[in-house]
Amino acid sequence: MSPSKTSGQFHSVKGDLKQSLGGAFHDHSMQAEGKQEHVAGKVEYDAARAEGYAEGTKDRVVGTKDSVLGALTGNASKQSSGNAQRNGGELRQTFNKKI
Template identity: 55%
Template sequence: MSTDPSKTSGQFHSTKGTVKESLGNAVGSTNLQQKGKTEHAAGETEYNAARAKGYAEGTGDRVTGKKDQVVGAVTGDRSQEASGNLRQDKGEAKQEVNRSMF
């Protein structure tokens, strides 16, 4: 089992915690309310950590892609240049998906 943060898992636990908290409010259970708040907060933390990780990975792809693109252009290696362009584009897309946090 992976210990990496997951946006999907984070959203699941955030939503599940909100449901627990609401149910606790409805039935008057402070214990269930607190468990819900705790699970919601943990889910939000995991979701945001996954977004930060994705953004950082995108940054790495952009930097490596740009380096490969420049080296390929300077040396005349069109394959490396094209590969660098693709990796840079991939990094930009990954950052964009995870950008709203920053």
């Protein structure tokens, strides 16, 4: 099962909530459990983002190759689909870039 940004964010927030509740009720085990879940959620989120960035890089490279090949051979359809794949890859990289 691949990492998920949504699941990672959910567990990160849930962990923060458990940590806060554990602190409010002086429940150290709940605090520790919350901290552990928060970290695990953050790790999953970051892994999903890295995977998305890598997939975007692949699309960008393959799209550029197809676009150039289409231009060189006079195949407008291949050039156009290559441009679209490259642009999609760039967008995916931007969306998954670490700030």
